[in-house]
Amino acid sequence: xxxxxxxxxxxxxxxxxxxxxxxxxxxxxxxxxxxxxxxxxxxxxxxxxxxxxxxxxxxxxxxxxxxxxxxxxxxxxxxxxxxxxxxxxxxxxxxxxxxxxxxxxxxxxxxxxxxxxxxxxxxxxxxxxxxxxxxxxxxxxxxxxxxxxxxxxxxxxxxxxxxxxxxxxxxxxxxxxxxxxxxxxxxxxxxxxxxxxxxxxxxxxxxxxxxxxxxxxxxxxxxxxxxxxxxxxxxxxxxxxxxxxxxxxxxxxxxxxxxxxxxxxxxxxxxxxxxxxxxxxxxxxxxxxxxxxxxxxxxxxxxxxxxxxxxxxxxxxxxxxxxxxxxxxxxxxxxxxxxxxxxxxxxxxxxxxxxxxxxxxxxxxxxxxxxxxxxxxxxxxxxxxxxxxxxxxxxxxxxxx
Numbered sequence: 203x204x205x206x207x208x209x210x211x212x213x214x215x216x217x218x219x220x221x222x223x224x225x226x227x228x229x230x231x232x233x234x235x236x237x238x239x240x241x242x243x244x245x246x247x248x249x250x251x252x253x254x255x256x257x258x259x260x261x262x263x264x265x266x267x268x269x270x271x272x273x274x275x276x277x278x279x280x281x282x283x284x285x286x287x288x289x290x291x292x293x294x295x296x297x298x299x300x301x302x303x304x305x306x307x308x309x310x311x312x313x314x315x316x317x318x319x320x321x322x323x324x325x326x327x328x329x330x331x332x333x334x335x336x337x338x339x340x341x342x343x344x345x346x347x348x349x350x351x352x353x354x355x356x357x358x359x360x361x362x363x364x365x366x367x368x369x370x371x372x373x374x375x376x377x378x379x380x381x382x383x384x385x386x387x388x389x390x391x392x393x394x395x396x397x398x399x400x401x402x403x404x405x406x407x408x409x410x411x412x413x414x415x416x417x418x419x420x421x422x423x424x425x426x427x428x429x430x431x432x433x434x435x436x437x438x439x440x441x442x443x444x445x446x447x448x449x450x451x452x453x454x455x456x457x458x459x460x461x462x463x464x465x466x467x468x469x470x471x472x473x474x475x476x477x478x479x480x481x482x483x484x485x486x487x488x489x490x491x492x493x494x495x496x497x498x499x500x501x502x503x504x505x506x507x508x509x510x511x512x513x514x515x516x517x518x519x520x521x522x523x524x525x526x527x528x529x530x531x532x533x534x535x536x537x538x539x540x541x542x543x544x545x546x547x548x549x550x551x552x553x554x555x556x557x558x559x560x561x562x563x564x565x566x567x568x569x570x571x572x573x574x575x576x577x578x579x580x581x582x583x584x585x586x587x588x589x590x591x592x593x594x595x596x597x598x599x600x601x602x603x
Contacts, residue, residue, distance in 0.1 A: 227474050234472040234480050237441045238270040245269065248440075254450040255443045260497055262436035262477075265510070265530070267492035269437070275488045278541035281315030283375035285423075287363045288560035289355040292571055293347060294335060302330040302578060303346055305355055307362045308563025310556050317372055324563045325362065339403045340389070353388055353407040360410040363425075364417045375423045376542045377414075380557045383427040383509050383524045384498050385411060392503035408503065415507050415526045426539045427524035428554055432513075434522065437477045437494060442469035477513060478520040485515040490523075490540050493530055512536075514543060518552025 241248045249264045267273075292304040304326060311321045329335060329346070336343055339350045346354060363377055389395040389404055398405040418425035443451050445468050446458075458467050481491050491513040501508050510530035514521050523543055529535040546554035566574070 223474075227479070230472045230475050231479055231483065234438060234441055234475045235483055237445060237472065238480065238484070241441065241444050242268060242270050248444055251449070251451065252440050252443055255453075256455075257439070257443060257451065257453040259439040259442070259453065260434075260436050261439045261443060262494035262511075263497050264440070265493045265495060269440075269492045269494070270484060271492065272485050272489040273492070273540075275490070275544050276537035276541045278545040279315070279374050279538075281313075281317050281374075282542060283311060283313050283317050283370055283372050284542060284546060284554075284556040285363060285366045285370060285375060285377040286310045286380070286554070286556040286560040287359045287366070288380050288557065288564040289359045290561075290564040290566050291351060291355060292566055292574060293351065294345075301335055302328055303335060303351070304328050304566070304574065305358055306564050306566055307358050308560040308565075309362055309366060310560040310563060311366060311370070312556050312559070313372070322559060322563055327358070337403045338399065338401055340394075341398060341402065349387070350403060353403050356385075356388075357403070357407040357410040360407075360414045364410070364414045367414075367417050367421050367423050367425075370421070370423065373422055374538055374542075376539055377418055377423055377425045378543070378546070378554055378557050379414075379425065379427045380561065381427055382429060383411070383415070383425070383526065384496055384500065386498050386500050388500075390500055392500055395500070395503050412504070412507070419526070419528045424525060424529045424535050424539050426529070426543065428543060428557055429522040429524070430553055431519055432478050432522035433476055434478075435476050436496065436511075437491075437513075438472060438475050438480055440494075441472060441480075445469045445471065477522070481513040481515070482520050485513065485520065487515050487517045488544055490514045493536065495530075496524075512540070514540065516544065516547040516552055518547075521547070 245264070245268060248269070252261060252264060255261065287310070288308045290306050290308070294301045294303045306324050306326045308324045309322070313319045335346055337346055337350055337354070338344075339353065344350045359379075363379065367375075367377055385408055388407060395404060395408060400406075415425055417423075446453075447468060448457065456467070458465075485491060493510050493512050496509045496511060498509070507526045507528065509524050509526060511522055511524040514523055521543070523539060525536070525539055529539060543554060546556055549555045550558050
């Protein structure tokens with residue numbers, strides 16, 4: 203039971219902290235906007251400084267586009283197809299009567315104009331054999347849970363979307379992924395990733411993503427990762443580099459730290475600002491930022507298909523949209539992704555309707571999970587297998603008092 207009375211003082215302190223933080227953030231955001239304007243006066247110097255910088259931060263790499271000039275959307279085609287997949291799961295429970303794992307992949311194809319129509323479906327897969335529940339992951343044998351489960355689900359989502367692209371047969375089309383195309387959460391070391399065995403789930407998940415990106419290129423269907431309410435600061439980190447008086451910038455050996463320097467670091471004036479916060483001030487509804495190349499180390503494993511991104515004012519929020527290199531190098535493809543992402547967000551009240559519907563197809567509701575558990579228990583009883591739950595599972599159903 204939560205004692206709310208004991209929390210009152212802490213909640214009051216939270217309110218005070220948030221008020222002070224909002225004031226500090228407004229000051230930092232104003233400084234970031236000023237630095238963005240200053241950088242735009244000499245873009246080549248900005249790009250050169252970023253290129254020569256040594257920093258542990260993840261820093262966005264400028265492209266040929268002016269980094270802080272907003273770009274209006276192109277008119278979206280009257281006829282287009284949008285594809286999307288998403289996944290959900292019922293986790294294996296060691297306290298329950300079975301250790302089976304269920305992954306449900308939602309698949310959505312929506313057509314507009316001449317392609318008017320839709321196909322919604324879900325594909326459930328039950329994993330229950332030992333080889334399915336215990337997987338090689340990063341060189342170790344691991345139970346499918348947490349990061350291992352996320353990698354398996356990501357692989358299945360990518361495989362399903364690849365199949366949809368190959369059978370779509372209509373253009374223009376865009377395939378939307380819910381989230382990032384940069385597998386930094388899977389592995390941060392590209393060499394370690396490439397040295398894993400072919401049956402390693404990390405390697406399998408990465409291979410599926412690369413197959414998705416290559417399939418999109420082969421069929422002329424841009425693949426884009428749509429990130430709602432992003433918390434990344436790659437572009438702001440680039441501004442931090444530009445604020446440093448050192449040339450070249452070396453954050454590992456920062457001369458403004460330590461003895462003799464009692465003032466805040468030159469880059470600290472924009473601490474706390476995110477890319478979404480910055481572009482929320484620079485973009486009006488529908489506009490996108492310039493393209494930037496991600497500096498994530500894992501992209502060394504992607505070969506020629508590096509990942510680029512832009513920010514877009516979707517009306518209700520600033521979204522981050524990621525695309526592979528072949529899309530970034532094709533202005534028409536970038537314009538298509540921008541226009542369709544915006545149109546989808548408008549149709550979905552601020553969030554792409556195809557991605558939202560894919561989630562709805564994938565999600566396993568509590569009633570569905572209850573029925574799934576009942577069906578499994580009945581099957582076990584029918585086969586003469588004891589249905590046994592742990593004492594913890596039984597006890598948590600209710601207290602004695």
